[in-house]
Structure formats: C-alpha cells, structure tokens
Amino acid sequence: MAKNMKRRGNTKGTKGTKTTSSKGARKFVYFFGNGKADGNRSMKDTLGGKGAGLAEMTNAGLPVPPGFTISTDACNIYYANNSKLPANIETEMVAALRKLEKSAGAQLGSNAKPLLVSVRSGAKFSMPGMMDTILNLGLNDDTVEGLKAWTGNGRFAFDSYRRFIQMFGSVVLEIAKSAFEHEFETIKRGRNAKLDTDLDEAALREVVAAYKRLVKSQTKQDFPQDPMEQLRGARNAVFRSWNNARAQEYRRIYDIPDSIGTAVNVQMMVFGNTGDRSGTGVGFTRNPATGAKEFFGEFLINAQGEDVVAGIRTPQPIVQLERVMPKAYKQLRDITTRLERNYKDIQDFEFTIQDEKLYMLQTRSGKRTGYAAVVIATDLVKEKLVTPKEAILLVDPEALSQLLAPGFDPKEWKQHDVVTRGLPASPGAACGKAVFSSETAVEWSNRGEPVILVRRETVPDDIHGMWVSQGVLTATGGMTSHAAVVGRQMGKPSIVGAGELQINEHGKSFTVKGKTVKEGDFVAFDGLTGEVKIAKVSSQPSEILQVVAGKMKPSASPIYQRFNTLLEWTDKFRRLGVRANADQPDQAELAYAFGARGIGLCRTEHMFFGEGRIPIVQRMILADNEKDRREALNQLLPMQRDDFYGVFKGMHGTPVTIRTIDPPLHEFLPKREDLMVEIAVMEVKGQKGKELEAKKKLLARVEQLHEFNPMLGHRGVRLGITYPEITEMQTRAIMEAACQLNKEGLKVIPEIMIPLVGDVRELRDQKVIVERVAADVMEEQGIKIKYLVGTMIEVPRGAIMADEVAREAQFFSFGTNDLTQMTFGFSRDDAGKFLRVYQDRKILEKDPFASFDVPGTGQLVDMAVKRGRATRPDLKLGICGEHGGDPASIHFFDKVGLDYVSCSPYRVPVARLAAAQAALSVKVGD
Ligand code: ADP
Numbered sequence: 001m002a003k004n005m006k007r008r009g010n011t012k013g014t015k016g017t018k019t020t021s022s023k024g025a026r027k028f029v030y031f032f033g034n035g036k037a038d039g040n041r042s043m044k045d046t047l048g049g050k051g052a053g054l055a056e057m058t059n060a061g062l063p064v065p066p067g068f069t070i071s072t073d074a075c076n077i078y079y080a081n082n083s084k085l086p087a088n089i090e091t092e093m094v095a096a097l098r099k100l101e102k103s104a105g106a107q108l109g110s111n112a113k114p115l116l117v118s119v120r121s122g123a124k125f126s127m128p129g130m131m132d133t134i135l136n137l138g139l140n141d142d143t144v145e146g147l148k149a150w151t152g153n154g155r156f157a158f159d160s161y162r163r164f165i166q167m168f169g170s171v172v173l174e175i176a177k178s179a180f181e182h183e184f185e186t187i188k189r190g191r192n193a194k195l196d197t198d199l200d201e202a203a204l205r206e207v208v209a210a211y212k213r214l215v216k217s218q219t220k221q222d223f224p225q226d227p228m229e230q231l232r233g234a235r236n237a238v239f240r241s242w243n244n245a246r247a248q249e250y251r252r253i254y255d256i257p258d259s260i261g262t263a264v265n266v267q268m269m270v271f272g273n274t275g276d277r278s279g280t281g282v283g284f285t286r287n288p289a290t291g292a293k294e295f296f297g298e299f300l301i302n303a304q305g306e307d308v309v310a311g312i313r314t315p316q317p318i319v320q321l322e323r324v325m326p327k328a329y330k331q332l333r334d335i336t337t338r339l340e341r342n343y344k345d346i347q348d349f350e351f352t353i354q355d356e357k358l359y360m361l362q363t364r365s366g367k368r369t370g371y372a373a374v375v376i377a378t379d380l381v382k383e384k385l386v387t388p389k390e391a392i393l394l395v396d397p398e399a400l401s402q403l404l405a406p407g408f409d410p411k412e413w414k415q416h417d418v419v420t421r422g423l424p425a426s427p428g429a430a431c432g433k434a435v436f437s438s439e440t441a442v443e444w445s446n447r448g449e450p451v452i453l454v455r456r457e458t459v460p461d462d463i464h465g466m467w468v469s470q471g472v473l474t475a476t477g478g479m480t481s482h483a484a485v486v487g488r489q490m491g492k493p494s495i496v497g498a499g500e501l502q503i504n505e506h507g508k509s510f511t512v513k514g515k516t517v518k519e520g521d522f523v524a525f526d527g528l529t530g531e532v533k534i535a536k537v538s539s540q541p542s543e544i545l546q547v548v549a550g551k552m553k554p555s556a557s558p559i560y561q562r563f564n565t566l567l568e569w570t571d572k573f574r575r576l577g578v579r580a581n582a583d584q585p586d587q588a589e590l591a592y593a594f595g596a597r598g599i600g601l602c603r604t605e606h607m608f609f610g611e612g613r614i615p616i617v618q619r620m621i622l623a624d625n626e627k628d629r630r631e632a633l634n635q636l637l638p639m640q641r642d643d644f645y646g647v648f649k650g651m652h653g654t655p656v657t658i659r660t661i662d663p664p665l666h667e668f669l670p671k672r673e674d675l676m677v678e679i680a681v682m683e684v685k686g687q688k689g690k691e692l693e694a695k696k697k698l699l700a701r702v703e704q705l706h707e708f709n710p711m712l713g714h715r716g717v718r719l720g721i722t723y724p725e726i727t728e729m730q731t732r733a734i735m736e737a738a739c740q741l742n743k744e745g746l747k748v749i750p751e752i753m754i755p756l757v758g759d760v761r762e763l764r765d766q767k768v769i770v771e772r773v774a775a776d777v778m779e780e781q782g783i784k785i786k787y788l789v790g791t792m793i794e795v796p797r798g799a800i801m802a803d804e805v806a807r808e809a810q811f812f813s814f815g816t817n818d819l820t821q822m823t824f825g826f827s828r829d830d831a832g833k834f835l836r837v838y839q840d841r842k843i844l845e846k847d848p849f850a851s852f853d854v855p856g857t858g859q860l861v862d863m864a865v866k867r868g869r870a871t872r873p874d875l876k877l878g879i880c881g882e883h884g885g886d887p888a889s890i891h892f893f894d895k896v897g898l899d900y901v902s903c904s905p906y907r908v909p910v911a912r913l914a915a916a917q918a919a920l921s922v923k924v925g926d
C-alpha cells in the first residue's frame with residue numbers, strides 16, 4: 001500500500017494522480033482490477049470515498065472484485081447537462097466495461113457467462129444509507145437461466161434476480177419498496193416460510209413473476225431486459241439520488257456542500273447468497289461505541305448486500321465466523337489489521353464470502369462516538385501507530401463536546417427497574433417522552449418537549465427525527481444497523497435490537513414484560529449499558545465535568561485522563577490562544593480548568609442582573625439628574641468591584657478583557673406592555689397613591705427610552721458618551737479590584753474594552769475617562785499596574801477605519817455577532833424567520849450567526865487586522881463572538897492571524913482542538 005500518503009482528502013489535481021487520459025483529455029472513468037487501479041486513496045474528491053478505498057485496496061493486492069468508478073465530475077456534468085451524460089463519457093464507460101468483462105471472463109448480457117455488476121454510489125464523505133445501491137445488474141429472463149446453467153444453482157440465480165428487480169424497481173423505477181415487500185410476504189406466507197432463505201427455486205420464480213407483474217402494472221412497461229439500458233438507468237439514478245430529500249437533509253446536518261456530487265462505482269458481483277458456504281458482513285477494527293480494541297461486526301450466512309443492516313434476519317457476531325469459516329475469518333482479520341495500520345485509523349469494512357473465498361467490498365474510516373474517538377486516538381498513540389500530531393487530526397472537535405453531555409443521576413437511576421435490554425449502540429443518557437414517528441419527534445421537540453424516538457427499525461428517512469430526539473430506541477437491527485451507525489455519528493444515545501419490545505407504530509405504543517407505554521409516556525435508557533427503563537430520570541454532569549469541577553479525582557476517571565492527554569497534545573501545535581467568555585467567578589474557574597488562558601469577553605451588564613441589583617440599576621436609569629445617578633452608581637461600585645475581583649482570581653492572573661456596559665438601558669426596565677397592563681388594572685380597581693405614581697413615572701421613562709431599533713440604537717460606546725459616570729464607575733471597579741489583587745500578589749492585567757466603536761473619536765472620548773480614573777485609583781491605592789484599553793470591532797465602520805481606531809486602541813476584539821448582523825443587515829433576533837428558508841433555497845449554505853461568513857464578513861476582519869497592525873504592529877487581536885467556538889470559523893481566525901479566540905467555557909476544549917487542527921491546516925470535516 002502506498003505509504004506516506006496524506007490521510008485526509010487532498011484537493012483536486014493532487015500531484016502524482018492521473019486525472020487526464022493518455023490522450024490528455026479529461027478523464028472521467030477509473031478502472032480497478034487485476035491488482036492495479038487508475039486511482040488511489042488520495043483521490044476522494046474525484047472518486048468519492050468508496051471509489052478511492054476500492055482503488056487503494058486493489059493496489060495493495062487485496063481481493064477486491066474488479067470494476068470502475070465514474071467520477072464526481074461526471075455527476076456535476078450530468079446535472080449541468082440536463083440530466084444527460086455527454087457522448088465522450090459514455091464512450092469512456094463502455095471502454096471500461098469491456099475491460100471489466102475481460103478481467104471477469106464474463107460479458108454483460110451473455111447467456112453463457114453473464115457478467116453481473118453492482119452499481120454503487122459513493123461521495124467524498126460517506127453518507128450511510130443516504131443514497132442507493134443496486135446489485136445483480138445484468139440479469140434478465142435469459143441471463144438468469146444462463147446463470148443457473150453456469151453455476152448449477154437455480155435457487156441462487158432466482159434469488160439474485162428477485163433482489164435485482166426489487167432494487168432496480170424501487171431505485172430507478174421509483175416503485176414503493178413496500179409494494180415489493182407485500183408481494184414477497186404473500187408468497188412467503190403461502191409457502192409457510194419463516195425466513196427468506198426457506199424459499200426454494202420454484203418459490204423464487206414465483207416471486208420474480210409477481211415482481212414483473214408489479215413493474216408492468218405500475219410503469220405500464222415491461223421490466224427492462226437490455227443490460228445496457230439497465231446500467232445507464234442505474235447509473236443515472238445514483239446521480240439523481242444525490243439530490244433526494246434525505247441526502248439533502250443529511251448534508252445540511254453535517255455541513256457537506258451540495259456541489260461536490262457523488263461518484264458511481266460499477267463492480268463485478270461476488271455472491272454471498274450461493275448457499276451455506278457463502279455470506280456477507282460488515283465490521284469495525286475496533287468498537288466504534290466505546291473505542292475498545294476488539295474485532296467488532298456482524299455477518300449473515302447465505303445472504304447478500306444490505307441484508308445484514310436491514311434487520312430482516314438477526315445477524316451473528318463476527319467472531320463466530322471463526323467457527324463457521326476459519327480460513328476466511330483469519331484472512332479477514334489479517335486484511336483488516338493491515339488496513340488499519342495503513343490508514344492509521346479505525347476501519348469500517350464490508351466483505352462478502354463466496355464459496356469460502358473472501359472478497360473485500362469497502363473500507364473507510366469508521367464513524368465513532370465522541371467517547372470512542374478520544375479512546376481510539378489515545379490508544380493509537382500508545383500502540384505507536386500514530387504520533388500525537390496525527391492523533392489530533394483523528395478527532396472531530398465536536399466529539400469533545402459530546403463527552404461533556406450529562407449522564408443519569410446514579411441514585412435515581414437505581415430506583416427504577418430495568419424493563420429490557422438492547423444492544424448498546426451509542427453511549428449517553430437519554431430520557432424523554434416516547435414517540436413513534438419522526439414527524440411526531442420533530443413536532444414535539446419543536447415545542448420544547450424531550451422525546452425518545454421508538455421504532456421497530458429506523459430508515460434513512462428518519463434522520464431528522466433522530467436528530468431532534470434525546471435518544472433512539474429500536475426493536476430490531478444489530479450494532480451496524482442504520483439506527484446504530486447514524487446514532488453514533490450524531491453522538492445520539494441509541495439502543496438497537498431491544499427484541500422484547502412489541503412495538504405498535506400505528507397504535508403509538510409498545511409493550512414489554514406486560515407493561516404498556518403509550519405515546520407521551522416517559523422512557524429512559526443508558527446507551528452505554530443497553531438498559532431501558534420506563535421512568536423519568538434526571539441526569540447529572542458528565543464524568544469529565546465532575547473532574548474539572550473538582551468533585552472527582554482525575555485518577556478515578558480514565559476517560560478524563562485521555563481527554564486531558566489529547567488536549568495537552570493540542571497545545572503543542574496550536575498557534576491561537578484560547579480564552580473564554582465568562583462573567584462569573586465560577587465560570588472563570590471552569591473555563592480555566594478546561595484550559596482557557598484568559599477571558600476574551602466579560603460582559604459587565606450581566607452582573608447588573610445579579611441578586612438585589614436590579615432596583616439600584618433602575619434607580620440609576622430613572623435618575624433625571626447626574627447627582628442621583630452618581631448616587632446609584634456609588635451603590636453599584638462595590639458590587640462590581642467584587643465581581644471583577646472574583647473573575648480575575650478565577651483566571652489566575654491570565655488576561656481578562658472587561659467590556660463596559662453595552663445593551664440599551666431599557667433592557668433593565670420592565671416591559672412597556674406589562675407596565676401599561678399593571679397601571680390599567682390598578683386604575684380599574686380604583687387604587688391610588690404612591691405606588692401608582694411610581695409606576696406611571698417608570699412607564700414615562702420606559703417610553704422615553706423606547707427605541708424602534710434598539711440593536712442600532714442607544715447602546716455601547718454611545719451610552720458611555722452620554723452617561724460618562726457609568727464608564728467612570730466601571731473603570732474604578734475594575735482598577736480597584738486589580739490593584740487589590742496585585743497587592744495580594746496576583747499579577748492581573750485588566751484589559752478595558754469599549755464596545756461598538758465606529759470612529760476613533762468615540763474611543764478617544766472614553767479612553768480619556770478611563771485613563772483619568774485609572775490614574776486616580778492607582779494614586780489612591782499607591783500602586784502602579786499595567787492595563788490596556790482597546791475596543792471591539794463590531795460596527796463595519798470600525799473595521800474600515802481600523803487604521804485610525806488602532807491609534808487609540810491597544811487591542812481589537814472582533815465582536816462577530818454584531819459584525820455579522822450589521823454586515824448582512826440581518827437582525828440577530830428576527831433572522832430566524834427567514835434564514836431557514838434561505839438555507840432551504842440555497843441562498844445561504846449556513847446560518848452566518850452559527851458559522852462565520854468567511855467570504856463576506858471575513859473581508860472586514862481581514863481588512864481590520866491589516867489596517868490595525870499597520871498602525872500598531874503589536875496590536876493584540878482576538879474574537880469574542882459566538883463563532884469563537886465553531887471549528888470551521890476557528891480555521892479562518894487562525895489563517896487571518898488573530899492572537900486568540902474566545903468562546904463559552906464549555907466550548908474551550910473544542911476550540912483548543914480546532915485551533916490545533918487549523919494550525920496543522922486541516923479543513924474541518926475533511
Ligand atoms: P452503502 O454505501 O450503503 O454501504 P454499498 O455500495 O457499499 O452501499 O453497497 C451495499 C452492500 O451491497 C455492500 O455492503 C455489499 O454487501 C453489497 N455489494 C455491493 N457491491 C457488491 C458486489 N460487487 N458484490 C457483492 N456485493 C456487493
């Protein structure tokens with residue numbers, strides 16, 4: 001296997017890969033077979049993940065059935081070209097098919113030796129079950145008899161034909177799967193057959209006849225008999241499946257661009273359904289739920305394709321293959337171990353055994369839970385398979401936030417009986433109201449109810465319902481069923497194959513051990529142990545959080561130790577500093593324990609909402625003269641000083657940026673409508689006197705402060721300019737706390753930040769006040785300390801004028817929430833109404849408030865960085881908007897040259913990892 005190749009998807013046109021044909025024309029079809037492939041693992045962009053894996057395995061000499069891959073470019077051309085492929089690509093495909101026929105020693109459509117192929121989709125990023133695969137293509141009324149004669153196995157030939165008609169019928173001809181299933185079940189019942197494998201050739205011939213009648217009645221045409229027509233139809237259906245509803249939904253959730261398209265793999269069939277010496281299976285080189293180093297997977301004897309994951313028959317654990325077919329088992333273990341070493345990551349593989357001969361059909365990096373991701377990354381380093389630097393790249397930053405999710409309160413959990421157990425497919429504590437359809441799950445969760453999605457089995461259409469649920473519980477399926485795979489990837493607690501559940505999806509209930517659970521009843525389960533209870537159980541913080549909060553010793557928590565080790569590695573590689581947004585001492589402590597070294601944003605107004613403070617704040621606002629206002633501020637001063645003291649202390653002397661008051665003042669007053677109602681009620685009741693007068697006065701002030709556009713109104717630096725005494729009080733509180741701590745021996749360097757500056761003169765105005773008060777305080781305290789004055793860059797004009805602003809500012813902190821809002825002209829509070837439509841219509845790919853708008857708003861950041869540094873080379877630069885904890889955004893902030901990102905305390909681990917990955921230049925999601 002090619003060593004030293006980059007693990008993650010390279011971009012197009014990677015050196016050394018062939019993307020043109022020998023004549024120099026662009027190449028669209030890539031052959032693999034006979035130990036040699038046109039492509040390799042680095043070509044995921046062109047070949048898709050599956051195609052790149054098949055090529056790589058072929059080159060490594062592994063037993064892979066030959067075939068060819070039609071590139072993702074062809075898919076995009078298909079769409080651009082009115083759902084047709086141009087002649088040159090058709091010609092290339094036919095040439096590849098001829099080569100395949102030679103290699104296989106069989107011909108498509110031949111009666112003597114019919115070649116059968118699978119047509120498989122495969123995009124750059126795997127999308128389990130999102131697109132469709134067609135097996136046994138090439139069969140028709142004649143070739144099926146040819147296959148029977150060639151193999152001497154009529155049962156097998158007709159089993160393959162009925163599968164093909166069903167798959168082609170549903171995927172290409174768009175006939176409902178259930179219509180086929182209905183025919184199949186009728187014949188099974190008529191023959192008293194329990195399992196599919198109980199049907200003999202005669203019965204399968206009947207199934208085929210019934211299927212053909214169904215096709216005829218639904219499409220008014222006979223089932224297509226021409227194999228070339230079948231092949232083109234299947235290929236185009238794979239291209240079309242790229243845009244089916246569930247594939248689109250999947251891409252939306254996982255942030256996969258719509259534009260990359262899917263490849264199509266056409267591959268010689270090998271057969272797991274020829275009898276008891278054949279079978280098919282899927283597996284992982286490690287446990288994808290817990291990360292444990294154990295061979296993991298399932299297989300079925302005498303089966304084909306998706307039978308294992310479809311939950312029709314219950315598959316056997318893969319280790320039992322050793323007993324049934326020891327030689328094939330040993331070979332499978334050897335090959336998959338090699339694959340893991342080569343790819344340096346847990347592999348998820350698919351295989352088929354035909355008459356005891358093993359074939360590999362797929363390999364890829366296995367999807368895993370956040371928990372498993374951390375375990376595997378640290379294990380691989382211990383096993384010397386990867387370096388810490390490589391290990392960092394194996395963990396999706398979001399995995400770390402999964403590890404911080406709560407578990408059950410053990411005492412409460414113990415009080416309830418286990419009603420049943422299922423397979424622990426994805427760890428985590430889940431509790432919610434039982435619902436039996438994805439639609440209900442979405443509806444109920446939209447109104448804020450926690451739900452558990454209970455299904456016999458999930459299908460790819462359930463993806464949205466799974467996404468909004470607390471957890472997913474199914475009655476059938478194994479550890480590699482759809483619910484299990486998708487649940488793990490989402491980090492959604494999941495239990496599958498809880499076979500004792502008698503689910504009545506229509507009646508919206510299930511029974512287990514004589515107990516009935518109806519829609520809306522509470523269910524709780526533990527995805528790590530597989531235990532299910534009928535109860536409402538409250539949860540408690542994750543183990544890691546308990547260690548971080550000092551409630552548990554690090555030595556008592558192996559997962560914490562791994563988590564911490566991984567994060568320590570990230571610190572060696574990242575360039576960006578990571579700070580937290582925090583305004584309470586305990587938040588600061590937590591952030592520090594998670595590795596934040598500094599606070600990027602301390603919002604002082606949050607402190608105004610603290611206990612007993614609102615009346616004083618209101619008095620300050622209601623004051624109609626400076627004297628009264630100062631009096632109220634004087635009362636607030638010691639409180640703010642204590643707040644700052646605590647926050648500084650919680651950050652152990654690392655820098656703390658404190659922002660002066662930002663929101664419009666009316667936010668501290670009661671709502672206008674509420675006051676009006678209260679006054680009206682008092683008047684109706686005939687109440688008079690001081691209380692009524694006070695309310696009226698308050699209302700008058702509220703009306704005076706009322707703004708039509710508060711977000712663009714009297715807030716930020718504008719407040720400080722009109723009420724300088726507020727800035728004075730806050731500066732005094734900050735400096736007194738800092739001086740105090742410096743005297744106590746903790747060197748703190750406050751960074752005083754003025755918000756919403758669009759012109760240097762605004763900043764200048766406030767800086768004069770800050771410097772005057774700071775000098776006074778230091779003189780009073782008899783100590784000199786270092787402090788900085790800077791500004792937020794969040795008004796577009798501030799970014800444009802950054803060279804001037806930097807004359808007064810010692811640091812910039814990008815307030816990307818406001819900056820996004822004002823650059824787009826979208827109100828943060830109201831944009832929800834239309835942003836979803838924007839995303840559905842592809843006007844915007846992502847919500848710019850969640851993932852930073854690099855192409856647009858990013859230019860303002862870039863400009864401000866350059867202009868600011870031109871004026872002041874040592875200007876400190878950071879970002880404190882919500883984007884500071886978003887991996888994709890962090891990548892940009894690293895590239896644009898900021899010094900640090902700041903995010904909520906719980907996102908700090910995610911930011912540390914994302915910052916390291918950014919420094920190592922790995923695109924997120926790649
Ligand atoms: P998915 O992307 O949903 O995993 P695949 O293209 O991998 O779909 O196909 C699903 C299954 O179909 C495979 O796991 C394998 O069991 C079966 N299959 C695909 N191609 C072949 C083939 N050439 N021979 C035998 N089985 C195949």
Ligand code: MG
Pocket residue numbers: 121128129130131132133
């Ligand atoms: Mg598929």
Ligand code: MG
Pocket residue numbers: 350362
């Ligand atoms: Mg597959």
